[in-house]
Amino acid sequence: MITTTGIEALHGSAGLSTDIVLRASNVSVEYAGRRPTKAVRDVSLELRRGEVLGIVGESGCGKSTFAYALTRMLRPPARMTAGVVEYFDRDGESVDLATLEGDRLRDFRWNKIAMVFQSAMNALNPVTSVGSQMDDIFRTHRPGMDKAARRARCGELLEMVGIDARRLRSYPHELSGGMRQRVVIAMALALEPQIVVMDEPTTALDVLVQREILDEVERLRAELGFSVIFITHDLALLLEISDRLAVMYAGQVVEYAPAEQVATSPLHPYTRGLLRSFPDLRGERREMHGIPGSPPDLRTELAGCPFAPRCESVFDPCRDMTPPLQAPPRAWPVACHLHDPRYARTTDEAGR
Amino acid sequence: MSALTVTDLTVDYRQHGSRLRAVDGLSFELEPGQTLALVGESGSGKSTVVRTLSRFVKPSSGEIALGSVTDRRLSRRAERKTYHKTLQLVFQDPFASLNPMHTVAHHLRRPLILHGGHRRGPKLDAAVLDLLRSVNLTPPQDVARKHPHELSGGQRQRVAIARALATNPKVLLADEPVSMLDVSIRLEILNLLDHLKRDRDLALLYVTHDLATARHFSSQIMVMYRGEVVERGPSDQVILNPAHPYTQLLASAAPDPRLTRAQLADARTQRAQLRDSRVAEHRESVVDEGCRFRGRCPFAMEVCATRPPDLPAAKGAVNGSAAGHVARCWLLDESAAAAPAADSSN
Numbered sequence A: 001m002i003t004t005t006g007i008e009a010l011h012g013s014a015g016l017s018t019d020i021v022l023r024a025s026n027v028s029v030e031y032a033g034r035r036p037t038k039a040v041r042d043v044s045l046e047l048r049r050g051e052v053l054g055i056v057g058e059s060g061c062g063k064s065t066f067a068y069a070l071t072r073m074l075r076p077p078a079r080m081t082a083g084v085v086e087y088f089d090r091d092g093e094s095v096d097l098a099t100l101e102g103d104r105l106r107d108f109r110w111n112k113i114a115m116v117f118q119s120a121m122n123a124l125n126p127v128t129s130v131g132s133q134m135d136d137i138f139r140t141h142r143p144g145m146d147k148a149a150r151r152a153r154c155g156e157l158l159e160m161v162g163i164d165a166r167r168l169r170s171y172p173h174e175l176s177g178g179m180r181q182r183v184v185i186a187m188a189l190a191l192e193p194q195i196v197v198m199d200e201p202t203t204a205l206d207v208l209v210q211r212e213i214l215d216e217v218e219r220l221r222a223e224l225g226f227s228v229i230f231i232t233h234d235l236a237l238l239l240e241i242s243d244r245l246a247v248m249y250a251g252q253v254v255e256y257a258p259a260e261q262v263a264t265s266p267l268h269p270y271t272r273g274l275l276r277s278f279p280d281l282r283g284e285r286r287e288m289h290g291i292p293g294s295p296p297d298l299r300t301e302l303a304g305c306p307f308a309p310r311c312e313s314v315f316d317p318c319r320d321m322t323p324p325l326q327a328p329p330r331a332w333p334v335a336c337h338l339h340d341p342r343y344a345r346t347t348d349e350a351g352r
Numbered sequence B: 001m002s003a004l005t006v007t008d009l010t011v012d013y014r015q016h017g018s019r020l021r022a023v024d025g026l027s028f029e030l031e032p033g034q035t036l037a038l039v040g041e042s043g044s045g046k047s048t049v050v051r052t053l054s055r056f057v058k059p060s061s062g063e064i065a066l067g068s069v070t071d072r073r074l075s076r077r078a079e080r081k082t083y084h085k086t087l088q089l090v091f092q093d094p095f096a097s098l099n100p101m102h103t104v105a106h107h108l109r110r111p112l113i114l115h116g117g118h119r120r121g122p123k124l125d126a127a128v129l130d131l132l133r134s135v136n137l138t139p140p141q142d143v144a145r146k147h148p149h150e151l152s153g154g155q156r157q158r159v160a161i162a163r164a165l166a167t168n169p170k171v172l173l174a175d176e177p178v179s180m181l182d183v184s185i186r187l188e189i190l191n192l193l194d195h196l197k198r199d200r201d202l203a204l205l206y207v208t209h210d211l212a213t214a215r216h217f218s219s220q221i222m223v224m225y226r227g228e229v230v231e232r233g234p235s236d237q238v239i240l241n242p243a244h245p246y247t248q249l250l251a252s253a254a255p256d257p258r259l260t261r262a263q264l265a266d267a268r269t270q271r272a273q274l275r276d277s278r279v280a281e282h283r284e285s286v287v288d289e290g291c292r293f294r295g296r297c298p299f300a301m302e303v304c305a306t307r308p309p310d311l312p313a314a315k316g317a318v319n320g321s322a323a324g325h326v327a328r329c330w331l332l333d334e335s336a337a338a339a340p341a342a343d344s345s346n
Helices: A005-011 A063-070 A102-108 A130-141 A147-160 A165-169 A177-188 A207-224 A235-241 A259-264 A269-276 A341-351 B046-053 B071-075 B077-086 B104-116 B122-134 B140-145 B153-165 B183-200 B211-217 B235-240 B245-253 B261-276 B334-338
Strands: A020-031 A037-048 A052-056 A078-088 A094-096 A113-116 A195-199 A227-232 A244-249 A252-258 B004-015 B018-030 B035-039 B061-066 B087-090 B171-175 B203-208 B220-225 B228-234
Touching: A020 A063, A037 A052, A037 A063, A037 A078, A037 A227, A037 A252, A052 A063, A052 A235, A063 A078, A063 A195, A063 A227, A113 A177, A130 A147, A130 A165, A130 A177, A147 A165, A147 A177, A177 A207, A207 A235, A207 B245, A207 B261, A227 A235, A235 A259, A235 A269, A244 A259, A244 A269, A252 A259, A252 A269, A259 A269, A269 B183, B004 B046, B018 B046, B018 B061, B018 B203, B018 B228, B035 B046, B035 B211, B046 B171, B046 B203, B077 B087, B077 B104, B087 B153, B104 B122, B104 B140, B104 B153, B122 B140, B122 B153, B153 B183, B171 B183, B183 B203, B183 B211, B203 B211, B211 B235, B220 B235, B220 B245, B228 B235, B228 B245
Parallel strands: A052 A227, A052 A244, A113 A195, A195 A227, B035 B203, B035 B220, B087 B171, B171 B203
Antiparallel strands: A020 A037, A020 A078, A078 A094, A244 A252, B004 B018, B004 B061, B220 B228
């Protein structure tokens, strides 16, 4: 069952804001080496103002590399070999991130795009207090603020993420993992960025703490109106918190859809496999399987669909033709021959 | 007869002169061919239980009986060896639990020689290949020659499982065996453990924080909170019909893809209200005579300041299937529950 809301949400013909805040077009990233690793291959995504865009996939599918490319944080040997990342400010001014250098780049980071890293709990400096680390942000980016104002703002930020302002004097080891994660999120939000990129922000945390932090992010987003790019391998979680999501496999986006649609009627066999990998807490007991095999070596040229060797619905064209990311009638973009009208008859047999 | 019997196990850690009670009066039995899941958040004492059972940590009191081997006889070297042969471990991190300098074959040969009575030679090599086949690592000849860095996370965990099986154990402790692995391969590893358990009549302790896999891969579940088991019983009963407020909280925190947006938003608002009613600092645990969960418990009553006993969680159960389902909570005590539970403000 495919409803029309999918097209509307994707093409922005109704409802949701179509105000784009970040647009990545045909981004490719390579890690240099004897055989270069093509970690991100021709990825195009748009982030709307105020939305949560989820990026999901197994490890090594290019999620984090792509996020680093979006925030201009790639370091050699990684290099963006193609593509453009554009940022659109509230006043309509657009910036091509590739042109930013030196002071302008420093000025841009954290002010416009902030990032919460994987294992952010360990991102804090263990030898200085939380307060002084937060103070650093304002001393660097807001040189005009005086000490009292900085202090007040730091306290405010902590209170905002549900931590007592007295904790400014605490050292990271005196805080629990969840509290440290909250501090890092507070720091990311300190300069009121338009975009926050979160790379597996809750993976190391317990379910309960994870839940609290996600609720917190959701509340802050509603209050402050920033956009979030949320990267994780936990599809079940992402379906809950994101508005739209992009499923990545072997450095490419293979499905790009509104979250509700993915939850109820995923199109790509890889997405279906990922969904099946989560046993349902309250569902029937049954024999369960993940996705057998492992992702391809990204150092090699990929012929045909990269998922074909692991795919349960593989058929003739998959082996030698790479499916483009395109939207079949009445649906959202998906890179799979099963949904290509040209193969309609075969897919009816293979897809059911 | 149960493969492993734990009676009143208590473990303390020394900390700046004071003591931290990590496990408090834990008793359970592991049956051959059965999986028991031990569920809880970090800091609940799950890993301490595993470390104590594997004798890396000395218990302060209580008894661990593994077949005929009890604590009293463990002072003898031969008994200790039997203990370690009979009880094996699968660790959380397959990247750290294998030696990067050695081949897969080396990892499997060692336990075969030390515990299996094997000598170097063609028979040993054949035993190594058999082990690799039993964990579905094929072709075994190729895998045996590889070093850990040439394997994926899932393959490494299979090697770690094969190594645990090398001593032909009766009890297998799996401490978060899939939490470091990619979601797509988690189920494969859990299915493998499940099959091995059945084929080899292993008693399996599955330690995890993931309620969903705990339910699907075990027959019984124990829920731990701050060193105590707060609820235990048949898996379906504990998850579908949780009796302890902590288990209820855990179950409600798990993502459920079937919920609609509106339901999600409702749940979020409810949680926010619950949280706002308490001060952040107050959520930290209270360790005294009373229930340890009462600082976070939405239903805390005055009686909760005294330690609750294990109570049958039969309330709400439709038939008698709740046998063996118990929870440590005053709410289940008919006389206490009759008192007004409105005093949640303090």
